[in-house]
Amino acid sequence: MNKKISDSAVSHFLEEVTEQISYKPLRPSIHQELESHINDRIEDYESQGLSHDDAEHKALRGMGDPIAIGTELNEAHKIQKSPRLAFITALLLLVGFVLSCFFQWTPEQMSNGFLYYIPGGILLVFTALKGYPFLIRHRKILASLICLLYLAQIVIFFLTEVSGRRIGIVSTSYFATLLLVPVITVLLYCSRHNRKKFLAAALGCAGVWMLLMYTFGPYHFSDTSGAIFLLSILGTVCFMIHRGIFSGKKKFLYTGTLAFLVLLGSPLFLTPSGRVKTVAFLSPQSAIRTTWDDTYNGILIQKLLSRTPLTSGLELSAEEMMDYGTGAWYFASRDPWQIGINTTWIYTDKQEQEFQDMVKTIRNQGGRPRYIHYQADDVTLWDILPQHYHNNYLIAVCIFLFGWLPGLVLIGAIGLFYWILFSYIRRIHGNLASSLAFSCGQCLLWQGVFYLLGNFGYQYALFPNLPLISEGQLSILLNMLLLGLVFSAYRYDHVIEEPVNYRPITSG
Incomplete structure (x- = not known):
């Protein structure tokens, strides 16, 4: 059994080494390992006939320069910084915050959703600094809490089905699933x-998953969050197979994973609701019934994008904007009963009654027109855009306002963010850290992909959030948590769960 070393020379040597380690929680383990190593050397020299003092002196001399040892260990196990990822993240967060403040005047934004960027930013910083070590220490408790959140969402869905009215916050489903x-x-x-x-x-x-998808799923689960969930899991498992984290022949592992997740994803295509959403996604024009449909919004966005110049904003006459706002440009030759109806002439009870009679007649013919609260002399671009353009169509709105080139610059910045994000994830060596970071990155990536597709007219189910830019209230907190875990996994890659592989440096 090794003797406890308390000599001042050895203590001074160990103190010199550990003071070079920037990550202080790692110092005790390095101190203990080096102490054990020195003790073993002293015992070896004593067994060769040297006195304790001579053995200690020779052992320390053989170890080398303590500052050089500490510096090498710190280089191998230091906390890593990610300045490029931090910069692009801060830039996109600023863009999102400015856009949220700019659209604060819209009626839909009166809930002050932009304020969620403040706790979101705090959560991002806290998770980046403490997230991965905290997750490693408390992973079982955290997993249980998130599963409880998911179960709570299931209970909410059940109560919603029983009561016939929506209970709880809609975005908690999105939050819990991802x-x-x-x-x-x-x-x-x-x-x-x-x-x-x-x-x-x-x-x-x-x-x-299958139970929920075939019971509550047609109404709640088979939306974009379900697709993002499956694609993220597929990508993450394939990443883990590629890195050799799962043992076995990779060909069979890839095949089995793909088949298993195709089975899990079957409700997205086999349920009646899933088939409707798939058709609407792949062929939006075939699924248009009224101006209230998301598919109509997609076709409208495509039409406006096709008319936007390369270097300047979209310019429309008042008559053209009225046609787009009422839906006449699309439904005049297809189903005139769907064209929006003017409400600006209603001032008296008699006029209100006439209006209601007209609406009743239109509805009897199968029409569901919008109520138009503007006229040709005061119509603006904001009047003709889909209702939630301030969140769901930020990229398209940027193109409408400034032209295709600025819009492509924004898309390029978003693409650069993802490229930098995964370049940092690829550098993570730890198996658990890299797997966790990759899974979080996949969630962020697929949200961006579905959001971008929606901005070009191909919306699948409900709109996701564009990480960092579209606010989405609770979803901004989710995305800050996911991104913070990526930062943290990279930051602590060399100091968490990695053995201290000490190699002595001999003095020249």
Whole structure:
């Protein structure tokens, strides 16, 4: 058994080494390992006949320069910074905050959604600084809490079905579903060496998913968050297979993973609701019925984009804007009963009654027109855009206002963010850290992909958020949490769960 070293020379040596380690929580383990190593050397020299003092002196001399040792260890195990990712993140957050403040005058933004950027930014910084170590220490508790959040959402769905009215916050479904991606990633990683646990985890998650998709799913789960969830899990598992985290022949692992997730994704296409959403996504024009449809919004956006110049904003005459606002440009030759009706002439009770009679006649003919509260002399671009343009169509709005080139610059900045994000994720060496970061990155990526498709007229189910830019209230907190975990996993990659592989530096 090694003797406890308390000599001032050895203590001074260890203190010199550990003072070079910038990540202080790592110092005790390095101190302990070096102390044990020195102790072993002293015992070896004593067994060769040297006195304790001579053995200690020779052991320390053989170890080398303590400052050089500490510097090398710090280089191998130091906290990593990500300045490029931090810069592009701050830039896009600023863009999102400015846009949210700019659209504050819209009626839909009266809830002060831009204020969510403040706690979102705080959450991002806190998660980046403390997230990964906290997750490692408390992963079981955190996984349980997120699963409870998901179960609570299921209860809310059940109560909604029973009561016939919506209960709770709509975005909690989106929030809970995407948070399951990193939870399942950690669960799969921790059970990868135990096939029974792994199969139990995989089949358990699959069973719950399929049950919900074929019961509550047609109304609540089979939306964009479900597609993002499946695509993120698929990408993450393939990444883990590629890195050799799962043992076995990669060809069979890839095939099995793809088949399993196709099975899980089948409700997105096989349920009646899923088929409708898929058709609307792939062929929006075939699914248009009224001006209230998201598919109509998509076709309208495509039409306006086709008329926007390369270097300047969209210019429309008042008559053209009225045609777009009422839907006459599309429905005049298809279904005139869907064209919006003017409400600016209503001032008296008699006029109100006449209006209601007209609406009743139109509805009897199958029409569901919009009520138009503007005229040709005061119509603006904001009047003719889809209702939630301030959140759902920010890229398209940028193109309408400034032209295609500035819009492409914004798209390029978003693409640059994702490129930098995954370049940092690719540098993470730790298996758990890289898997967790990749799963979070996938959630962020697929949100951006679906958002971009929606801005060019191909909307799948409900609009997702554009991470960092479109506010989305609770969703901005979710995305800050996901991005913060990527920052944190990269930051602590060399100091968490990595062994201290000490190699002595001999003095020249």
